[in-house]
Amino acid sequence: MTLGLALMTGCSKEEIQVSDVAAQASRSNLAEATAQGVVRRSHEYIILSATDALPADLASKTAAANGKLTTELPGTGLAIATSTDPDFAAKASRISGVRSVIHDFSYQGYNPVSARETPALNESDNTNPASTGDNDRFFPLQWGHTAIQAPEAWNAGARGRGALVAVLDGGFDLTHPDLQANIQESVSYVPGEPAQFASTAFSHGTHTAGTIAAVDNTIGVVGVAPDAKLLLVKVLADGGRGSFSWMIQGIYYAVAHNADVINMSLGAAIPRNSKYLDDNGTPDDPSDDKVVNETKEIQELLVAIGKATTYANKKGTTVIASAGNDANNGQRDQDLVHIPSGATGVISISATGPIGWALNPLTADLDRVASYTNYGTSDVDFAAPGGDAEYPGNEIVTVAGVRQYAFAFDMVFSCTSAGRYSWSAGTSMAGPHAAGVAALIVGKNGGQMAPAQVRAVLRASADDLGKTGRDPYYGYGRVNAYRAVTTGFQAQ
Template identity: 30%
Template sequence: MSQPAGTETTGRYLVLLDDKSVAAGAREMNRVAGIRAASTADSATRAEFAAADGVIFQELGVAVVSATPDQVTQLTRAADAPGPIAVVEAERVVHAYTAPPDADEAAAVDESVFTWGLQAVGANISSATGKGVRLAVLDTGFTVAHPDFAGRSVMTQSFIDGETVDDAHGHGTHCIGSSAGPRKAASGGPGYGVAHEAEIYAGKVLSNRGSGSDSGILAGIEWAIANGCAVVSMSLGAAVRPGTPHSQIFEQAATRAMAKGTLIIAAAGNESSRPGRVAPVGHPANCPSILSVGAVDVNRAIAFFSCGTVDTVGQVDIVGPGVDVYSSWNSENSGIGLHKRIQGTSMATPHVAGVAALIAEKHGARGWELWARLAQTARRLPLPSTDVGAGLVQAP
């Protein structure tokens, strides 16, 4: 069994099933380990899911199960032999990526009309708007009553037990704002949304405390695929040690998503402390088929916290504006207003996702073509590709 080194786990397990015969995989889990899992393909009730030993995300061919040590041993043996069970991994705990503020990094450009981030990626001069493109943001949810989104098409779904999609944290609302918020805020502040006419799909996969698990992310990805989302933005993850293998299960989920026309974009992580230490790209952004995003500041310098390519496992594919980023916020959170400036690769990721939606609208690109267009049109920077990948994302 693949065990993530040095990361927090939930005690449950992810099981990758043969995508050509998910039903056979379900039967095999029951045969070898006595595990009965309910499938999202069935019209099972919440009570039926709760009574089962786990759930199978049919679109992804992945099961999340509770298992005893003996059952895990049996599943692992089955994965090592030919058959419909391919991989078993411990389920990780994931968090919203946040970085400490830096008082010296205030924007040095005119933001009276548009944020520096919109200007840096060229969204403010692009004719594309994201109209007709479905963009999913999987995070802490969305402040549904935010006045900047009045009249917008926003579909919501919570994957956190006991919590509605309403964002009592703020991180998710900020990311949705950068990716698809308005070009003219109701408050009169600067416009901050890249794909300001995209159809927003807000999936709550992190709790109001900013934490969640692999299964919540997988549920959100399946929901996004089922709803025809062209882009999935994930400003979340878990730190990894250098040399830690990427998740084979998330890699397969990403390739299966790509086959259905859905590109997954994820934050590289904020664990670096430059110039002294560069941390590796975190989980799940370190998967080869997930577009990994680093962060730059207003001077197009790599952000001190941005994770980088340090070994052969994960790499930064592209960068976006991630320092001193102004966007929507949850007004109920500690009395903070409707907008806030924060930083992190979490902020860079929705800028890239928004540009992806613009390209998807303009060129009809999906999946691998969309990835290629993002990389080919990025602005090259005088920085190592290990830090910035193809460069700074640019709107079409």
Template identity: 55%
Template sequence: MATGNQLPADLENEVSKANGKVSRVMGEIGIAIATSDDPKFADKAARIAGVGSVIRDAEAQWINPPAVYTDQGVLDNVTGQSATNPATNPFFQFQWGHKAINAPAAWAAGYQGEGVRVAVLDGGFDLDHPDLAANIVYSRSFVPGESAQYALGDVGSHGTHTAGTVAALDNNIGVVGVAPKANLLLIKVLRDSGSGSFSWLLQGVLDAVNQKADVISMSLGTFLLRNGKYLDDNGTPADPSDDFIGHDAKGTQELINALTRVMNYAHSQGVTLVAAAGNDAIDGNKDGSGLSIPANLPNVLSISATGPAGWFANRTTNLDRFASYSNYGTPDVTFAAPGGDFSLYPTANWQYDMVLSTGNSPGAAGQYYFSAGTSMACPHAAGVAALIIGKNGGQMDPTRVEAALRASADDLGKTGRDPLFGYGRVNAYRAVSAVQ
């Protein structure tokens, strides 16, 4: 990483002298990626004039897919009820999240995200899904050895699920997205298993900017320790779980600096950044051990999750309960959105409290599954941002998008910004109805 934002002009030659090879130059943010077999390469490269730091490219488990997506009996029940109670999109009646954010009223008012480009950064995607394919205008993978196409074979493709919540087509098939006329840029920055390196995320954000994304939706995250030591909410040292990445304090800070650079750059280029707050029930007001990345970086809108309990039995139940797993904290949450919950597990029909969206389709027919997490909340909020930008005619400054979200959010919990819901749960209709 350069001392400033400008890499040395002769970087490749100097890196070669240090027994390394530059594989990618990200000149926009003053960062380059290099490889070397020399154990002393980092020390040598750090002495190159104009180089401020050399960071080892750490890996993390950015997504932990739930153990249960749904069982076939539940899907059959959904299919059966949809057949006897047809809607424009048969599974729409099970998308309680759209009701919670008042999305149908926004569509009826004429706002569906037309012309807006939303980049979804995730694992692999079902690029041929009939509820997504016509809205996909770009796909790319930064994961070596894996294409953008999800290849594990099971229905539970996390990237496909989040993409569907943003912009599944309004096509009389399956589900519908919050912004059903938005264009999807599907960028793979994680393995299908949910793991990946920090450099893939950096490259994915830059690629989204270069592809003229208006919104970047990041349903991924890891907990990056500030000083290599984890303290729980009571200030007690604890062994970090697999979700937490521990490094030395300097290395950790440099990783944060690198990620901050790319997010600030994207924001400066007019991109609205939206990320999942995290699923570890961390109280950011008490735990100062680290940051949920990328949610807690500057210029990123961090989205906590809401979800009902017993919705299937009582369709009038509260849809805005704070989700049992969601991270929270006044400095850590910007907005809330429907993410679903499993608080009644394993009682009957608990899956219906989760979010239904698109899944990988091994065959020609579309597949769907239920899931819950701030990963599901993030694309709801990204979709509302797309509706706002679509109303504006595109190319909207992200500070204006955030202001519109704040002005239109439903203020839940304590008045004003609070630890659970931030400035409030996003409201699609109010967002497109307000004067901007």
């Protein structure tokens, strides 16, 4: 589920856009719909070594198997190659030290949304806790910060300084006034597309980055860790589609550039046993796609992603990913695996969100389980605010000077393209809240903190909601920024 509402800045009147609630694939046909969304890339390959070291002279050995080695990722046991030889995988698999050779797969990492216009906004007043001293214009709309006690963490002196968060996502508005000062570096792994988001539509990457570390500058919104720095890594095209090899390379880049935390608000729910489309070497022409059954390749794809995330953990990078928006019980339906949240060493985040917050902002349940979130005791580590659009009414209300549909206020408000702001909902919005808390933890530690320690602090400080202990919906609990930077270190 991705729902967006964009807001223009820098004008005397702001234009607001609210997305239509996009219909999701029928849950009864979930496996079929997901399989159809994942496409095997006929000429693109991932080479998996039997160990974390790549075989010697792999480039020449790949060439001898009628392929071309394009990328080596030392330390992960992974490499990327291309070949037009249909027997390349079989030939390259015989290279000494190679575990397997599989096709790369593309997937829809998130779904772009269409929008409709709504009435203009008036100036808003700051109604967040006065003790924060914060005067960013749209801070009052960030109920997620209230849910995780981010303002209290700031008051305790924790703002994320010294932490670097890598955001693996679609394109980014690199000149957004609430992001620019915190952007340390940006890079794109999408062929033909720069890191800069190229349109004025909803920018998923900009939205997630803003939730993590929007600058506290009196302009618009504030990130959970407003003093953390951002490493923006584009691994999905602006339309939301990407390849798993781009994700793997993005993880490797983030680690190589000393990211303390990686946030991946993206992914695909993939049946372990299913049929898939093959692009037949022409990814832009679906008319000649063919159906293939590649159960073994999917199993090895999980191993490949796990090699990348394990490497990140070993190098000191905490990896966080959204649990997915399929309303799937992973404990019951173990055939469906969500990548990358299901990979080794990844902290998986489910979503929470209120219904009708705008009508009762002081009493609304901010920790209600979101209607779309994936769940399952073994599938969720923690929960965080992701928003929802389940409120059934269409009335327009005013909160802190902002006039809008009531359901919109239940979503997460953050930055988007062209210097604007947007409401959106999904586990994509929950992950950044948790990544922001992780950045606060790393900053509190003075930087460079082992992922196991970050996880331990998150667990010791989370609010244990639902059933006592780890449960299917909240995992170990909903993250709590204030407790993480105060009692969390002592309790781990």
